[in-house]
Amino acid sequence: MITLRNVTKTYHRKKISTEALKKINLQIEQGDIYGVIGYSGAGKSTLVRLVNYLERPTSGEVIVDGKHLAELSPHNLREIKKEIGMIFQQFNLLESKTIFQNVAMPLILAKKKKAVIKERVTELLAFVGLADKAASYPSELSGGQKQRVGIARALASNPKILLCDEATSALDPHTTQAILDLLKKVNREYGITIMLITHEMAVIQQICNKVAVMEQGNIIEQGSVVSVFGNPKHATTKGFVQTVVKNELPTSIKTKLSENVITQLYRLDMVGDHATEPILYHLFHTFHLQVNVIFTNMAEIQDSVLAVWYLEIEGDETNKQRAWSFLAEHDVKVEEVTI
Numbered sequence: 001m002i003t004l005r006n007v008t009k010t011y012h013r014k015k016i017s018t019e020a021l022k023k024i025n026l027q028i029e030q031g032d033i034y035g036v037i038g039y040s041g042a043g044k045s046t047l048v049r050l051v052n053y054l055e056r057p058t059s060g061e062v063i064v065d066g067k068h069l070a071e072l073s074p075h076n077l078r079e080i081k082k083e084i085g086m087i088f089q090q091f092n093l094l095e096s097k098t099i100f101q102n103v104a105m106p107l108i109l110a111k112k113k114k115a116v117i118k119e120r121v122t123e124l125l126a127f128v129g130l131a132d133k134a135a136s137y138p139s140e141l142s143g144g145q146k147q148r149v150g151i152a153r154a155l156a157s158n159p160k161i162l163l164c165d166e167a168t169s170a171l172d173p174h175t176t177q178a179i180l181d182l183l184k185k186v187n188r189e190y191g192i193t194i195m196l197i198t199h200e201m202a203v204i205q206q207i208c209n210k211v212a213v214m215e216q217g218n219i220i221e222q223g224s225v226v227s228v229f230g231n232p233k234h235a236t237t238k239g240f241v242q243t244v245v246k247n248e249l250p251t252s253i254k255t256k257l258s259e260n261v262i263t264q265l266y267r268l269d270m271v272g273d274h275a276t277e278p279i280l281y282h283l284f285h286t287f288h289l290q291v292n293v294i295f296t297n298m299a300e301i302q303d304s305v306l307a308v309w310y311l312e313i314e315g316d317e318t319n320k321q322r323a324w325s326f327l328a329e330h331d332v333k334v335e336e337v338t339i
């Protein structure tokens with residue numbers, strides 16, 4: 001649905017040039033909720049603005065719905081832009097217009113008939129849960145409600161793609177959850193592909209199926225959310241994962257352990273069905289090992305469970321080796337931990 005090939009973007013301002021994007025390759029499939037995460041200044045907004053050609057790449061190709069954007073005539077570019085809706089952190093609503101008029105704006109600009117506009121806007125306001133706010137003004141709405149208006153307006157022209165740039169960053173956690181649920185509904189019921197920019201890993205965890213991690217204009221890691229959360233490679237990715245999956249030993253436990261000199265401490269990582277298998281049972285009964293649970297954490301990601309266990313495991317070396325083979329066969333990663 002969206003392909004970026006060797007895309008770079010360099011800004012030139014007052015003799016200073018900034019390489020906002022260095023060499024980006026990205027593939028978003030139809031139906032994806034694709035998350036892009038990174039710290040401020042990583043290049044996320046630049047990236048998303050290339051997709052609807054608010055920015056042009058310095059080099060490389062941007063292909064949307066099979067079309068190379070650079071090769072399109074101004075008319076065809078306008079047509080494809082109608083397939084792409086966008087929502088923002090600051091909502092960007094027109095304060096002097098009613099909610100109805102705000103949502104109707106893209107349709108008015110497209111010169112649709114009044115009756116068509118009325119029907120579509122009414123349907124959209126009901127979809128986002130604001131049927132009773134048609135005559136209100138943006139200043140009368142909460143942040144969450146304003147973002148619902150933003151979503152309804154973005155959907156007005158029946159887009160195939162919805163771009164979200166930090167759409168929940170100005171909202172409290174409860175409202176964020178409600179907006180993410182609404183975006184999920186947009187994806188599911190309208191089949192709209194979503195590209196979502198955020199600096200919060202919890203947002204990725206809740207709705208994305210794929211993720212790319214950006215740092216200083218590069219994508220440093222990408223893949224399915226389960227694989228990136230389950231096995232983050234880059235230090236920055238590990239930091240982001242840590243914010244939602246507490247997979248490192250807490251300092252208080254580390255301090256206690258260092259006082260008691262535990263020598264046989266192991267970390268077990270598992271994803272999906274394996275996380276709910278009777279691993280402990282097998283360690284005890286099948287392999288005759290003594291197991292002491294030191295710390296565990298489990299998190300739900302994309303209908304899957306991610307688990308990390310820190311276990312003190314004592315026993316015969318041969319039995320341990322047999323246990324490690326058994327665990328490897330069940331996709332459980334075992335690693336000895338030194339404090």
Ligand code: ADP
Pocket residue numbers: 011012013018019020038039040041042043044045046047
């Ligand atoms: P993010 O959204 O991840 O915070 P941005 O894409 O906004 O990052 O910015 C990436 C880099 O490009 C930053 O160093 C920023 O200062 C620079 N940048 C972004 N937009 C412009 C612009 N219009 N002109 C000059 N520099 C810009």
Ligand code: MG
Pocket residue numbers: 044045046166
């Ligand atoms: Mg940004």
